[in-house]
Amino acid sequence: MAAFLLRRLANYAVLAVAATSLAYLLAAVALDPRSNFDDRAPRPPESVVDARLTRLNLNDRTALAVRYGTWAAGVLHGDFGRTWEGRPVNAELWRRLGVSVRLMSPGAVLGSALGILLGAYAAIRQGRAADRFITFGSYLLLAVPVFVLAVLLQIVAAKANDAMGMHLFAWVGETSPGAAYGPFGALGGLADRARHLFLPTVTIAMTQIAFYSRYQRGLMLDVLHADFVRTARAKGLRHRTALLRHGLRTALIPMTTYFAYSFGFLVLGGMFCEQAFGWHGMGEWLVEAVSRGDVNVVAAISCLAACGVLAAGLASDVLHGVLDPRVRSGAAA
Amino acid sequence: MTLLVVRDLTVRYAPGVPAVRGVGFDVGAGEVLGVVGESGSGKTALALAMVGLLPPDARVTGSVRLRGEELVGRSDAELSRIRGRDLAMVFQDPLSALTPVHPVGDQIAEAVRIHSGATWPAARARAVELLDLVGIPGAARRARACPHEFSGGMRQRVMIAMAIANDPVAIVADEPTTALDVTVQAQVLDVLKAAKEATGAAIVLITHDLGVVAGFADRIMVMHAGRAVESGPVEEVYRRPRMPYTIGLLQSLPRMGAAGAARPAPVDGASPEAPAAGGGCAFRPRCPVAVDACGGRDPEPVLVGPSGHTAACVNTEATADPDAVFPLPDAVPRPARPPRRERPVVLEVDGLVRHHPLYRGTLLRRRAGTVHAVDGIGFDVREAETLALVGESGCGKTTALMEILRLARPQRGSVAVLGQDTAALRPARRKALRRDVQVVFQDPFTSLDPRMRVADIIAEPFAAHGLRAPRGRVRELLDLVGLEPAHAGRYPHGLSGGQRQRVGIARALALEPRLLLLDEPVAALDVSVQAGVMDLLEGLRNRLGIAYLFVAHDLAVVHRIADRVAVMYMGRIVEIGSVDEVYGRPAHPYTRALLDAVPLPDPRLERRRRRVPLRGDLPDPTAPPAGCRFRSRCPRYAALGAVDARRCEEHDPMPRPMSTDRESDQWAACHHPLAEAGAGS
């Protein structure tokens, strides 16, 4: 048993290594950090530029294979190299990861849970007003790109602030400077963080709700007329109870597969959110790094993203196993 | 005491097509009413209407009274207090009817808790009791298993346990044994019988199988196009059916007990989906004794015999003699051919093996073992002869057929078609040989490309071989299989099941093959349609001299069409021989058990039969028992002394002739065959 799990993990590890290497090589070939010096006035002498680039393992005059070797050796020791500014990538990576996770997780959790509930509810009320409203809403939301949604919410929040005559909603950055040192101390700091988190959370939650409710509705419609729901009713359960206890529980299983898919969706959404709300997370960093030709940062973020996608895949497999006894006991051939 | 009274029950789906029209009946305590009908007759809608589980767009009128309490028109909340407590239901497909994610014990316990308010531990204890009652070995342990860990028969036992959890007043069972093999069906019917005795419930048994009703029901109600066309005591209706449709159903059944000569009578056409509005008797278009008065309005049931035997027919004078309505056709004379031994061999199979790896688990896919799907079988088929491969699901009969069809080198053993060893064929030769070997599949709904017209489907074999279909050949083929020229332009979904199967047969015959492989060709069809397709196959064989390899699970069908029969169990042929010998004097205990388990559509014969039901389920196909594979279920092995039993445990029996008679070719793979005493007679 453990051997099979190991083989699976090994396959994932190979995929992650291949993906990260590919990303590194691509970035190393395509990006041009040297051009950053072009618009420096005065342009530093060539030798200085070379020395600086070599120190960062970014010198395009070093053979690609050598650069890759240096980088890979570092990565094997858990060191992703240095950023353009010369700071270690690792430290910044973890800091930025923290920011991104803080930004996305409330919206993701809230959105998927609400989405599943709304989808199931819409399916139960199929064809009625509630269903039409939810279906139409999710349709419309799915058609609104995250960056448009974020800006729309900001406009609404600005109008609200104006109307109330106070600065209730905030949407730039993670905190307001000095909030934690106000009259309410740490509590004020927390409230300030919550205030800044509100709009990004709503943005992410809305996209997640649109996605999950749509799929959960479809899955729930599948079991609405399932034989086992009918059996549960034949035992004496009320229609709605039968649907919740037997239908929803079963309809959740295929959702685990969507979970892995939606992860990529979420990460990209987060990237746009960081951009729109001015959070200094991974997404913003990646955009900067690509513009600046910061190969080490790009490779590190790619590695993390690849691991994230694979971890989501693994998590969805495990979740599937937890929810579905047919997988757990391994009897489904 | 009459417990369940149904009066004038009508079910109408949204567009206004009535699925059930004015049906009424009574069922008393401990009484079983068998409701019989073909697909589309409205019998399932009737069942769901009684328990109030029809989809919301259905409209129900009339009355269903349980112990005097009216059920029609009650709210879901009120009905849910009655359902599962006083009125229980057993559904057809026990795999989809049980929630896949909850342990079966909990599912039964839930039924207990809903109505009694028992605590979970108490309800679970009761669930184990119930599982024990329906004969699930190791009930306490198995209660924690999920539905997919049970076999079909065991799942149906779970369903029955759930139904009787609260000692119901009445049980409605909708096709409870349809998805099961005959030997398992017999077991489940026994459980249902025991359940009836334990609860004293009134049972409504809905089925298409007249044999099941004959053995199990006290009264019968025949449904056609949503109406009850005939009802009465089982024996009376089977002996003196008076409604032409009932007569047709009974006459169209292949019977194993009957003398071999008579063939079942085909009833033309399919059950109409919706009866013509205000058009009188719905059976009129297919009825041989229809008169003008049939066209007026739906005929009312009239008393035609004792004990409330009624038939809804205006022309009951004409139906006193069933044979006059649907005469049993005479046996088609088989053209004189040289004796079997002198005819050329069309197909020769020797030591054929097909094993395939079994993987388990979706998360952690691993090889769990090898399924010995076909494990060394041998037989031959000669010109103009039909060999039937019979056995229960999973015995390897279809795998064997597919292996032959591949015309490639088998894993082990050899297949020779028309004298050519398939292992040695070059691709061009193999393609040429395909002209002589054709196939008809089981499911006429999936074996025809939905995007092709009938004419193109029938002409495809020509195109596949780079030929042009000769002019008029498609018409000729349509005619040959009893279809109209107008059918050529239709798509498969515009045809009935029987018509589709005829198209499949026409396609197979297009290139005039010499060997036709038939994989359960009538299993998906209603009985009255089956008879017509069987007639067609029989006639074609006699006229064209084609050899058939006929794979089937239905022993009655096989009895009718086959010359020789091979009985398979777990990848092996356990018995092979001429139909008369194998059916008349089965040598292998498994053959005996199979024949015993087939319910006979005759109440008197069926109830007189003494049968030893097979125990248990099929063993794990990856780990067959050592020695004889049938040992674990064999009633004969169970009765053997230690010395004789050891042979079964240690030696895998090989097929050997059962008789020294030169004319006999009955072989069986058994150390202690049943009929050996009679050898040489």
Place this chain on the structure above:
Amino acid sequence: MTTGLAARTAPGRPAGTPSPAGPPRLPRRIARSRRAVAGLVLLAALFAVAFAGPLLSRWGWDDTDFTAFRQGPSARHWLGTTQSGRDVLALTLRGTRRSLVIGLSVAVLSTGLAGLVGTVAGFAGGRLDRILMWGTDLLLVVPSFLLVAVLAPLLGGGALVPLLAAVLWMVGARSVRAMTVSLREREYVLAARFLGAGPARVIVRHVLPQLASLLVVDASVNVSVAVVAESGLSYLGFGVRPPDVSLGTLVAAGQGAAPACPWPFAAAAAMLVLIVLAVNLLGDGLRDVLDPEAGPRRGDR
């Protein structure tokens, strides 16, 4: 980008039994799907506006009106002007054209690639199948944003379409492969093989017609994914580059001033939403019509 990847295939759902979608008369069946019709009408209207609109406007998208900076709607500029005095309507129509063209061409390319890889892998089986699917997985794991963002500037503006196609085909390929594998085992395909039909005939007569519907649906979904992906990249500054415009760059340019001056942002955003909505409607409608097993259930059109 993986944006919306999940919006297409139902990975847990096997391709199942053959659809009864037999007879052609496709236009009529499409006409019965309210969603497909709504999507088609909306899409046609968008095309008409985007391509015919500029003929009616006297402002070109690259014209600058030095008399009007950052103005609201007026008779002269129906949707106002931007900070630099360009006509918002003309810009938006230009962006819509770009988005529509990019969306369609990316969809055709990526669905073609998905069909090719999927059928080859599904039919070949064995080692080739495993290699192709491993490569597909690899591309799913590499951040696709990175691929496009890094390579697009290097390869020049024209590379955007093939690049987007190159990162959008993977999920489609997986479902095409799954469908091909299941089609291979369908009884009527088996029947054709046992009749003696060669592989080419089996593919052309029996498999492709079934796959066609899947591919059409895949392509329609790809259009909306491509439109969002392109505008997203442009929004971040990696797609269409100035001075050219796309809906993404317009949204990015307009968002800062949006609370005070909503027109440039609102026009571009509305167009973007309408395009995606139209294509999603069309795609879902087509799925209902062509592939009754997948997608939303009965009573849903």
